[in-house]
Amino acid sequence: MSGEFGESxxxxxxxxxxxxxxxxxxxxxxxxxxxxxxxxxxAVLTRWENDDAVRAVVLSGAGERGLCAGGxxxxxxxxARKDGVEVxxxxxxxxxxxxxxxxxxxxxxxxxxxxxxxxxxxxxxHGSVRVVTETSKVAMPEVGIGFVPDVGGAYLLSRAxxxxxxxxxxxxxxxxxxxxxxxxxxxHYVPHRELDAFSKAIVDDGVDGALVAHxxxxxxxxxxxQRDWIDECFSGDTVEDILARLRxxxxxxxxxxxxxxxxxxxxxxxxxxxALEAVRRxxxxxxxxxxxxxxxxxxxxxxxxxxxxxxxxxxxxDKDRNPKWSPATLAEITAADVExxxxxVDDDLxx
Numbered sequence: 133m134s135g136e137f138g139e140s141x142x143x144x145x146x147x148x149x150x151x152x153x154x155x156x157x158x159x160x161x162x163x164x165x166x167x168x169x170x171x172x173x174x175a176v177l178t179r180w181e182n183d184d185a186v187r188a189v190v191l192s193g194a195g196e197r198g199l200c201a202g203g204x205x206x207x208x209x210x211x212a213r214k215d216g217v218e219v220x221x222x223x224x225x226x227x228x229x230x231x232x233x234x235x236x237x238x239x240x241x242x243x244x245x246x247x248x249x250x251x252x253x254x255x256x257x258h259g260s261v262r263v264v265t266e267t268s269k270v271a272m273p274e275v276g277i278g279f280v281p282d283v284g285g286a287y288l289l290s291r292a293x294x295x296x297x298x299x300x301x302x303x304x305x306x307x308x309x310x311x312x313x314x315x316x317x318x319x320h321y322v323p324h325r326e327l328d329a330f331s332k333a334i335v336d337d338g339v340d341g342a343l344v345a346h347x348x349x350x351x352x353x354x355x356x357x358q359r360d361w362i363d364e365c366f367s368g369d370t371v372e373d374i375l376a377r378l379r380x381x382x383x384x385x386x387x388x389x390x391x392x393x394x395x396x397x398x399x400x401x402x403x404x405x406x407a408l409e410a411v412r413r414x415x416x417x418x419x420x421x422x423x424x425x426x427x428x429x430x431x432x433x434x435x436x437x438x439x440x441x442x443x444x445x446x447x448x449x450d451k452d453r454n455p456k457w458s459p460a461t462l463a464e465i466t467a468a469d470v471e472x473x474x475x476x477v478d479d480d481l482x483x
Contacts, residue, residue, distance in 0.1 A: 147185070242259040242263065
């Protein structure tokens with residue numbers, strides 16, 4: 133069967149034996165999300181939630197590279213350069229979709245295979261049955277483009293054990309499927325080669341039966357094994373404190389701690405400062421929806437910032453990998469600069 137949204141479309145859907153199968157279908161762009169995809173996803177989930185013939189949903193990505201590399205950042209760039217109207221509409225609808233997935237009343241199985249970053253985390257890691265593989269490469273890499281982890285990512289990051297969430301948020305570094313399970317971003321580990329059989333088993337035997345047949349014990353989490361230095365360093369009060377602790381590590385931890393410091397030091401100073409605050413605030417917010425309200429305020433501020441446009445320009449448009457951040461250093465950033473990102477907006481998200 134072809135997708136309900138047409139043969140060539142970017143979201144393919146079909147129902148097989150009571151299971152709604154959704155395929156993100158922009159493989160050349162690693163299935164990056166755009167406005168029409170968000171609209172189509174929300175519409176089909178609404179329909180299936182109210183359809184007694186559909187008992188579970190499975191989300192996967194077309195192609196070999198991954199489930200979803202995030203939002204369409206080229207579209208973000210052009211909108212933010214213009215007036216930000218289109219990108220704020222995209223974020224608003226995307227965050228409403230993230231909440232819809234978070235409270236979906238039927239099993240929502242996300243196959244977090246290959247690259248799962250940013251917006252890809254938003255459509256997968258809020259589901260009820262989150263499956264990773266040995267190819268999973270999960271990340272919230274926003275600070276590298278002068279942006280801040282969004283799509284409810286801070287809800288998960290703030291609830292990860294110890295300093296693991298802040299390590300992911302401030303470095304933007306990818307983590308493995310095993311790490312994703314340790315951090316609360318995923319639940320089950322299924323070998324990549326078994327994913328097709330796993331999906332078929334969901335149709336034939338239900339979600340629980342498929343998990344019994346195909347899920348395996350994940351390998352040990354590399355990040356979990358480094359909790360000692362990660363927890364200690366990322367408990368610093370400010371980004372500068374965290375960097376000083378990372379640079380000050382001695383012994384076997386010095387290498388990975390210094391690597392983390394190098395990553396953070398190359399990111400947008402305002403973005404990492406806001407990301408630290410966003411994760412800390414998210415820890416005190418009760419629900420995913422509360423965090424998404426915060427995300428929309430922060431993203432709206434980012435759309436007006438210098439660093440979002442400059443970060444995308446340097447990484448994606450011109451590819452010179454040499455962003456000129458403003459403010460250029462952490463020392464120039466004031467508490468008021470950070471606070472401004474959390475101010476309510478005229479069109480605050482409501483649930």
